[in-house]
Every structure is written in structure tokens, then in C-alpha cells.
Amino acid sequence: MSDRLADQFFDAAIGLLQRVRDEEGAAIEAAGALLADTVAAGGRLFAFGAGHSSLAAQDVVYRAGGLALMNLLAVPGVVGVDVMPATLGSALERVDGLAAAVLDSSPLRAGDALVIVSLSGRNALPVEMAMNARALGVRVIGVTSVAYATETKSRHSSGTFLKDHCDLVLDSKIAVGDAELTLDSVPAPFAPASTVVTAALLQAVVATAAGALADRGIEPPLLRSGNVDGGHEWNGRILEQYRDRIFYRS
Secondary structure, eight states: OHHHHHHHHHHHHHHHHHHHHHHSHHHHHHHHHHHHHHHHTTOOEEEEEOTTHHHHHHHTSSOTTSBTTEEEOOOTTTSSSOSSSHHHHHHHTTOTTHHHHHHHTSOOOTTOEEEEEOSSOOSHHHHHHHHHHHHTTOEEEEEEOTHHHHHSOOOSTTOOOGGGGOSEEEEOOOOTTOOOEEETTEEEEEOOOHHHHHHHHHHHHHHHHHHHHHHTTOOOOBOOOTTSTTHHHHHHHHHHHTGGGOOSOO
């Protein structure tokens, strides 16, 4: 039974990745171009996600093979599941006004780009984060499951979802509930695939951005692994060159 379930999960995840590749290709290209435009114009890059959505956002920050300019926009008690109790993080996502307070104290400014990851896109925090960031002149890329907008109700007072306040939307194709498997003997669905799919989706965007910069004759500010010879020296050069656009060092 366990082997068959493992195969089923891999098949489900692979199927979702294929859908994203085939159906979101144009949006991925556009998102990569937006990041490249931002880098070329001297802007900074930020990523945000709450709860488990933060995992994909963190995956593109200070990452070997990734863009050194991608910074994590952190919200205390929300980015990750290390807050105690863990349920507090979920509650904070629903607090009106929190996004505005975070942005007011963040380095985000007009001309920057912000990637917001929210599987459901229905809570107040990601919705207001997108609304307020765009009001500041920040370009916003939303990564979400568009299905939630038709199958659930928004928890924001406007009745809108993250997807309604973005310059670009990347649809992860994840079904409402984020569980790929069921069994008659198990009362709840299980085996979520959103992290696998969303992380791959964002890495595809970063890869596209790197290629777009290279096509323009601009060396992409990429980091190398510190576990290969010369990696630390390479990274030191990149971090120094772009120190005014990197915020995870201070």
C-alpha cells in the first residue's frame, strides 16, 4: 500500500508540474522579464509568503544558483511555522492592517518587485500586501491557486483575492484543500503538493530572469554554492557589488 501511495503522490506532483509548464509558460516568461527589468533598472527584488507558502519564498533567497538580489520580506510570526503556537501564524494572516505596518517599516520602494506567495490568496495579509505594495509603485507578482477564487470566499473586507491586485499572476494549479491523495480508510485527504510545485514555479521564474539579463548583456547577479572551491570568493564579490540592494546581510 505505501509504495502505491508514494507512486500516486509522485504521479500527482509530476502531473501538476507538467500543467504549470504547459499552461503557465507565458506568465513565467513575463514574470522573469519583470524581474530582469527591475534588476536592470537598479531596483531590488523581494519575496513574501506566510506559513507554508513562505517555504517557496525562502527557497529563492540567498540561494546557490539564485539571484543575490532576492530579499525575504519578513513578517514576524508569519514567515514559517516556528511561531508558538503554530496556529498564531494562521491567525495573523487574517489581521487587517498588518501588511501596511510591515511595508511602512520595510525597505520596499517604487521601482522594486515583490513576489507574493499565497496558496489560497484569500486572507487579509497577502491581499493587503499586494494592494499596498502597488500603491507604493512596486511591481507585484502573485503566486497562488486561482481555483480558490472561484471555490472559496475572500477573508478580506473587499471581497477580493491576491490575484486581483497583481501585475502578473502565476497559477500553481493546486486544488482547493492542497491534498492529492484519498483512501476509503482515511477520513481526511492527505499528501499536499503545493510546496513542490510552487518552489519549482519560482525557480523557473528566476531561471528565466537570469537568461533575460544575459540576453541583454548584463551578467546576472547569481550566487554560487559555498561548498564548491571558489564559491565563497565568488559570493563575496557579488554581495559587495550589490550591497546596496541586499538586505539579508545586516
